[in-house]
Amino acid sequence: MEFKITDSAQKTIRYVVLIGFVLLVVGILLNYKDAHFMTRLLTNGLINGFFFFALGLGALFFLALNYATESGWYASVKRVIEAVAGFLPYGMGLLGAVLLIITILDGAHIYIWMDNEVVKHDEIIQGKSAYLNVWFFWIRTIIYFITYFLFLRGFKKRSIEEDERGGTDLHFKNYRRGAHFLIFFAVFSSTSAWDWLMSIDVHWFSTLYGWYTFAGMWCSSMVVLVITTMYLKKLGYLPKVNESHIHDLGKWTFATSFLWSYLWFSQFMLIWYANIGEEVTYYAMRIENFKFLYFAMFIINFAFPMLILMSRDAKRNFGILTFVGLIILTGHWLDVFIMVSAGSLGANATIGLIEIGMALMVLGAFVFVILRNLTKAPLTPVNHPFLDESVHHDI
Amino acid sequence: MAEKVIYVMYDDEEVLKDGAKVLVSKGIKIAEVFSPFPIHGIDPIIGIKNTRLGIMAFLYGLTGLMLATVGMRYFMVTDWPMNIGGKPNFSYLENMLAFVPVTFEFTVLCAAHGMAITYLLANKTLPGMPAQNPDPRTTDDRFVMEIRLSDNQRLSENEIDALLKDTGFVEIDKKEIN
Numbered sequence A: 001m002e003f004k005i006t007d008s009a010q011k012t013i014r015y016v017v018l019i020g021f022v023l024l025v026v027g028i029l030l031n032y033k034d035a036h037f038m039t040r041l042l043t044n045g046l047i048n049g050f051f052f053f054a055l056g057l058g059a060l061f062f063l064a065l066n067y068a069t070e071s072g073w074y075a076s077v078k079r080v081i082e083a084v085a086g087f088l089p090y091g092m093g094l095l096g097a098v099l100l101i102i103t104i105l106d107g108a109h110i111y112i113w114m115d116n117e118v119v120k121h122d123e124i125i126q127g128k129s130a131y132l133n134v135w136f137f138w139i140r141t142i143i144y145f146i147t148y149f150l151f152l153r154g155f156k157k158r159s160i161e162e163d164e165r166g167g168t169d170l171h172f173k174n175y176r177r178g179a180h181f182l183i184f185f186a187v188f189s190s191t192s193a194w195d196w197l198m199s200i201d202v203h204w205f206s207t208l209y210g211w212y213t214f215a216g217m218w219c220s221s222m223v224v225l226v227i228t229t230m231y232l233k234k235l236g237y238l239p240k241v242n243e244s245h246i247h248d249l250g251k252w253t254f255a256t257s258f259l260w261s262y263l264w265f266s267q268f269m270l271i272w273y274a275n276i277g278e279e280v281t282y283y284a285m286r287i288e289n290f291k292f293l294y295f296a297m298f299i300i301n302f303a304f305p306m307l308i309l310m311s312r313d314a315k316r317n318f319g320i321l322t323f324v325g326l327i328i329l330t331g332h333w334l335d336v337f338i339m340v341s342a343g344s345l346g347a348n349a350t351i352g353l354i355e356i357g358m359a360l361m362v363l364g365a366f367v368f369v370i371l372r373n374l375t376k377a378p379l380t381p382v383n384h385p386f387l388d389e390s391v392h393h394d395i
Numbered sequence B: 001m002a003e004k005v006i007y008v009m010y011d012d013e014e015v016l017k018d019g020a021k022v023l024v025s026k027g028i029k030i031a032e033v034f035s036p037f038p039i040h041g042i043d044p045i046i047g048i049k050n051t052r053l054g055i056m057a058f059l060y061g062l063t064g065l066m067l068a069t070v071g072m073r074y075f076m077v078t079d080w081p082m083n084i085g086g087k088p089n090f091s092y093l094e095n096m097l098a099f100v101p102v103t104f105e106f107t108v109l110c111a112a113h114g115m116a117i118t119y120l121l122a123n124k125t126l127p128g129m130p131a132q133n134p135d136p137r138t139t140d141d142r143f144v145m146e147i148r149l150s151d152n153q154r155l156s157e158n159e160i161d162a163l164l165k166d167t168g169f170v171e172i173d174k175k176e177i178n
Helices: A007-031 A037-068 A073-085 A088-104 A116-120 A123-128 A134-165 A169-196 A209-234 A243-274 A277-308 A318-344 A353-376 A387-391 B013-025 B042-046 B053-079 B096-122 B157-165
Strands: B003-010 B032-034 B143-148 B171-177
Touching (some): A007 A353, A037 A088, A037 A134, A037 A209, A037 A318, A037 A353, A088 A353, A169 A209, A277 A318
Antiparallel strands (some): B003 B143, B003 B171
16 A cells, blocks of 8 residues: 555644744844854754664664564564665765764864864874874765665665565575675764764763664664554554554564663763773763753653563553653653763753754654655565565564 | 363364364363464463563562662671772762662562573473373474363363364373363
């Protein structure tokens, strides 16, 4: 069955984008005289660019993971995963544009290592400049983008091709490509997190940072996948998706929330315990300036899914799943917000009209792109070798 | 009181499942199915309720969490305050982070062991206990359905036999058990 965007959905998206736009413009008009205005605007661009890019990337990773592990159950929700992953090129565009402006503005006080004046007087940055310099940064960024894009295009193309001619050769090709993607992603997910996010706090480093970012990305993507699937199901699409698929997606949300909490805590506890001056600065300044927000974010992302999604019935209940999903999605946005703006703006970072407005605008665009991607391909693949297994999925 | 039980043996789990569906739709209650492996989707057919093992796991985990907290509070703060890395050793709360890994591990330990022991007890399969299955072949490649006459008072034995005949079994055995 072909998916059509409903009028009410279109209207809602238009309103969300409009409200976001108005809030953003009002925010800009109120704040454009501030000394930190440009940094704040670009910080927001980076937050939303990265967060929504990561939602698409997490879906692409999940798709590759399912190909590489030859999972069967996901076959009937495969097109939903592909549609969310299909946001990736747009996310890359947004993130790339923001990174480009930041580079042109010599780091815009976000990436201070891009500013030659700063680097001249900073021995720590000089020691890292073999890796953290504008040229190498952009070479890496472009390599990430091209790699992700090529894999995405390949998966999508073969998925449509499989519908037409079937057979197992495409499946085995997907299997191999999925495994290849995981190899690239294992390295790139860490290094890209260092490049785009950790280098904001350039004097500080943590080897867990990449996994921590990746876990947050994966968890938010699972939320988007489960909410999109439930939305389509509610509209009467996806006849082959039953409660067990929703339950499994809910389980993934639950599990990845734990993965994220585990990594957050591992990073936090080791640094807290060792108590070394150059390491604790990262947390000291976040707790000093954002004590409530920082720990509220952790509690939201950890306790909510743990307590509410623990039972089997909750993972099969559309209302509960949507409610918890939206809350932890906000929680992970806050996580990225604190990661980025506590580094770039420090104590000056606030959540005001600019932050909310821009997030709403990008959110609206994100939802629209996903819904439009869904219209482009039949919602249920026909020749996936594991489709039959997926239809009879029962847990 | 002795009770008469019919053991119906199949050599394919799908045949058993289809047979069970027919029997249940005719109003026969199937007491138990013995199988070398879990048969997917048999539970709702013969009317087995969802397991409550998950709830027990949660309770065992909670027990572990509390034991660990109480224990560590006593060992590390009350009884013999330890100075580890200069962290405050007079308060549990301020030092909470250091105790989280142990708490987590102990929670998992209690949940896992509690669950395993509960499972063995509930199935009466603790080491050394007599086997529950009626035929040793159900641990190899046969599937046995157990029908108790006392569960099916509405139907006579002959009626049940007649219904069983069409389900494609390979062997049938009737026993008196206590």
